[in-house]
Amino acid sequence: xxxxxxxxxxxxxxxxxxxxxxxxxxxxxxxxxxxxxxxxxxxxxxxxxxxxxxxxxxxxxxxxxxxxxxxxxxxxxxxxxxxxxxxxxxxxxxxxxxxxxxxxxxxxxxxxxxxxxxxxxxxxxxxxxxxxxxxxxxxxxxxxxxxxxxxxxxxxxxxxxxxxxxxxxxxxxxxxxxxxxxxxxxxxxxxxxxxxxxxxxxxxxxxxxxxxxxxxxxxxxxxxxxxxxxxxxxxxxxxxxxxxxxxxxxxxxxxxxxxxxxxxxxxxxxxxxxxxxxxxxxxxxxxxxxxxxxxxxxxxxxxxxxxxxxxxxxxxxxxxxxxxxxxxxxxxxxxxxxxxxxxxxxxxxxxxxxxxxxxxxxxxxxxxxxxxxxxxxxxxxxxxxxxxxxxxxxxxxxxxxxxxxxxxxxxxxxxxxxxxxxxxxxxxxxxxxxxxxxxxxxxxxxxxxxxxxxxxxxxxxxxxxxxxxxxxxxxxxxxxxxxxxxxxxxxxxxxxxxxxxxxxxxxxxxxxxxxxxxxxxxxxxxxxxxxxxxxxxxxxxxxxxxxxxxxxxxxxxxxxxxxxxxxxxxxxxxxxxxxxxxxxxxxxxxxxxxxxxxxxxxxxxxxxxxxxxxxxxxxxxxxxxxxxxxxxxxxxxxxxxxxxxxxxxxxxxxxxxxxxxxxxxxxxxxx
Numbered sequence: 001x002x003x004x005x006x007x008x009x010x011x012x013x014x015x016x017x018x019x020x021x022x023x024x025x026x027x028x029x030x031x032x033x034x035x036x037x038x039x040x041x042x043x044x045x046x047x048x049x050x051x052x053x054x055x056x057x058x059x060x061x062x063x064x065x066x067x068x069x070x071x072x073x074x075x076x077x078x079x080x081x082x083x084x085x086x087x088x089x090x091x092x093x094x095x096x097x098x099x100x101x102x103x104x105x106x107x108x109x110x111x112x113x114x115x116x117x118x119x120x121x122x123x124x125x126x127x128x129x130x131x132x133x134x135x136x137x138x139x140x141x142x143x144x145x146x147x148x149x150x151x152x153x154x155x156x157x158x159x160x161x162x163x164x165x166x167x168x169x170x171x172x173x174x175x176x177x178x179x180x181x182x183x184x185x186x187x188x189x190x191x192x193x194x195x196x197x198x199x200x201x202x203x204x205x206x207x208x209x210x211x212x213x214x215x216x217x218x219x220x221x222x223x224x225x226x227x228x229x230x231x232x233x234x235x236x237x238x239x240x241x242x243x244x245x246x247x248x249x250x251x252x253x254x255x256x257x258x259x260x261x262x263x264x265x266x267x268x269x270x271x272x273x274x275x276x277x278x279x280x281x282x283x284x285x286x287x288x289x290x291x292x293x294x295x296x297x298x299x300x301x302x303x304x305x306x307x308x309x310x311x312x313x314x315x316x317x318x319x320x321x322x323x324x325x326x327x328x329x330x331x332x333x334x335x336x337x338x339x340x341x342x343x344x345x346x347x348x349x350x351x352x353x354x355x356x357x358x359x360x361x362x363x364x365x366x367x368x369x370x371x372x373x374x375x376x377x378x379x380x381x382x383x384x385x386x387x388x389x390x391x392x393x394x395x396x397x398x399x400x401x402x403x404x405x406x407x408x409x410x411x412x413x414x415x416x417x418x419x420x421x422x423x424x425x426x427x428x429x430x431x432x433x434x435x436x437x438x439x440x441x442x443x444x445x446x447x448x449x450x451x452x453x454x455x456x457x458x459x460x461x462x463x464x465x466x467x468x469x470x471x472x473x474x475x476x477x478x479x480x481x482x483x484x485x486x487x488x489x490x491x492x493x494x495x496x497x498x499x500x501x502x503x504x505x506x507x508x509x510x511x512x513x514x515x516x517x518x519x520x521x522x523x524x525x526x527x528x529x530x531x532x533x534x535x536x537x538x539x540x541x542x543x544x545x546x547x548x549x550x551x552x553x554x555x556x557x558x559x560x561x562x563x564x565x566x567x568x569x570x571x572x573x574x575x576x577x578x579x580x581x582x583x584x585x586x587x588x589x590x591x592x593x594x595x596x597x598x599x600x601x602x603x604x605x606x607x608x609x610x611x612x613x614x615x616x617x618x619x620x621x622x623x624x625x626x627x628x629x630x631x632x633x634x635x636x637x638x639x640x641x642x643x644x645x646x647x648x649x650x651x652x653x654x655x656x657x658x659x660x661x662x663x664x665x666x667x668x669x670x671x
Contacts (some may be wrong), residue, residue, distance in 0.1 A: 021165070022045055046066070048066060054473055087173050088171070089141070098354060119140060119141050123138050124137050127202045128138060130224045135178045149162065153188070159181060160178050160179065167636075186198065201273075203276065211285070216257055220252070222270075233269065237257075253270075264284070265283070279351070290365075297347075302337055307335075314328050348385075370441045372400070372440045389436065392420070393420055395416070401438075403438075404437075431480075433451065449480075455535055462517040466519055467517065479511070487529065489526050499515035499528075521610070545614065564585060565585070654668050
């Protein structure tokens with residue numbers, strides 16, 4: 001009981017002493033890496049010693065005392081003296097100190113009541129990744145006083161551990177390795193109880209970008225993206241992107257529903273928990289040219305480049321062709337137009353480079369001066385012999401030739417206008433619609449088909465009495481098609497006639513078609529329908545031809561031959577200055593009545609306006625009891641365009657036939 005009373009008395013005594021001495025409050029602290037000097041007012045308390053502890057029970061075997069010397073000028077300077085290197089001086093809030101004033105010395109006072117130096121010369125060699133990691137920090141007096149030696153306090157309550165053993169004699173408190181857990185954002189670190197140091201996790205960084213236009217996705221590869229989507233903010237050219245996901249913690253973000261059709265740079269900014277990238281990342285959407293036209297090297301020309309990922313802002317678009325700049329006139333997302341100066345040297349396969357805000361295309365597109373291009377030709381009438389071609393880069397007269405497919409000969413132009421957009425040349429007849437190519441400076445243009453009117457000519461005459469073939473030549477025929485031909489003959493035939501597929505017949509330079517023509521007479525026009533084209537020509541049925549005649553009773557004559565038709569009204573007989581009335585007719589004979597003055601006269605006929613191939617002379621026979629068949633010699637008549645040769649025989653032959661006839665009659669009488 002006496003011991004308890006003693007300790008209570010001792011505790012109350014010490015408490016009263018401590019309360020009677022104020023904690024030392026230095027006017028200033030002079031710090032160097034190797035010395036600490038406190039400056040106190042002479043009338044106030046000052047440090048006598050420190051007792052450094054790991055915790056409430058374990059001492060650090062460091063002896064810390066102070067050499068305060070003699071006051072001067074009202075102040076007392078106290079130099080800290082220790083048996084350890086300053087880099088090995090550390091303690092926790094369990095450490096205590098002894099203080100002295102005019103009333104005496106008091107010990108066992110908690111260091112939390114002491115004014116001691118904060119760390120100086122603090123430097124972090126790096127920042128921790130959002131995945132966590134070690135960071136080395138250097139400085140002086142980093143662990144002079146702390147809550148826990150192996151834990152660094154932070155404003156975010158993140159547990160940051162000090163790696164190492166403080167009891168190891170080689171452990172250096174001026175060079176600490178701190179272990180950070182995964183995290184993000186900013187924080188304040190405290191190595192003592194007072195001073196805060198601003199710190200943060202590493203800034204997000206982008207290493208590469210992959211754009212997938214087919215799936216409208218853009219993948220961002222990098223680091224320090226952390227794992228919590230709500231802490232991430234992504235901006236593309238200042239526009240926030242909300243449809244994204246973290247594919248791989250810290251290192252891969254995928255932005256969905258991203259559509260880009262503009263070429264040029266895109267600035268990408270990412271912040272994680274309010275920590276922004278140190279530098280903005282710029283991703284290039286390079287222009288993708290697909291085609292380029294050609295212009296003349298003789299005159300200023302407009303170059304048109306087509307493709308994708310161009311830009312509507314022509315101010316940031318630059319085009320270079322070979323060594324020459326092409327002045328941009330207009331730019332859209334899919335087309336660039338620029339003006340190129342004349343170049344008398346010209347050139348081919350010149351490199352084309354498009355620069356949009358620093359993003360340059362990676363294509364192998366090349367440009368060639370003076371490459372001709374055909375667009376069309378002016379309409380052609382059936383009687384035209386010249387063609388006007390429309391296009392570009394036709395060059396000069398002495399530089400250009402025209403080639404027609406299937407013809408070996410080169411055709412020279414008649415004229416070319418000054419801007420090289422129109423060319424005139426003479427067109428030859430052709431079995432097919434001409435396929436034309438322009439050759440200029442050894443460059444061939446595209447080919448176009450000249451839409452020459454289809455022309456037809458008839459090659460033969462069909463029979464009068466029965467269905468027969470009519471062969472038609474097709475000039476300027478569309479050889480690329482193989483459809484059948486339809487035709488209409490005048491208006492006398494109600495139904496269309498189907499003709500054969502056009503083909504090249506032997507020994508013919510043109511395509512021809514064969515039409516089956518119904519019986520008929522005279523001349524007719526035939527309209528050919530082929531694809532979308534119509535053409536008309538005329539043909540004639542076969543000419544009538546007289547082969548013989550036969551006289552009955554000296555009064556009726558029958559004329560034999562062919563192609564007479566069956567219509568009496570269409571048969572016209574010119575005989576002995578009169579037009580006898582026809583009594584009967586079929587295709588190969590007709591009859592009419594003779595009069596005496598008809599004999600020894602020439603007989604001419606026309607059938608539906610078509611004159612016979614020949615005339616025939618009707619000779620009066622010697623009277624006999626029986627009818628006699630006379631085949632007199634036809635007398636030649638003047639030929640016309642459709643006539644064949646005359647069938648006439650000479651007078652000697654006529655006399656010979658008459659003598660034979662008389663001999664035959666005498667023979668019959670003798671019998």
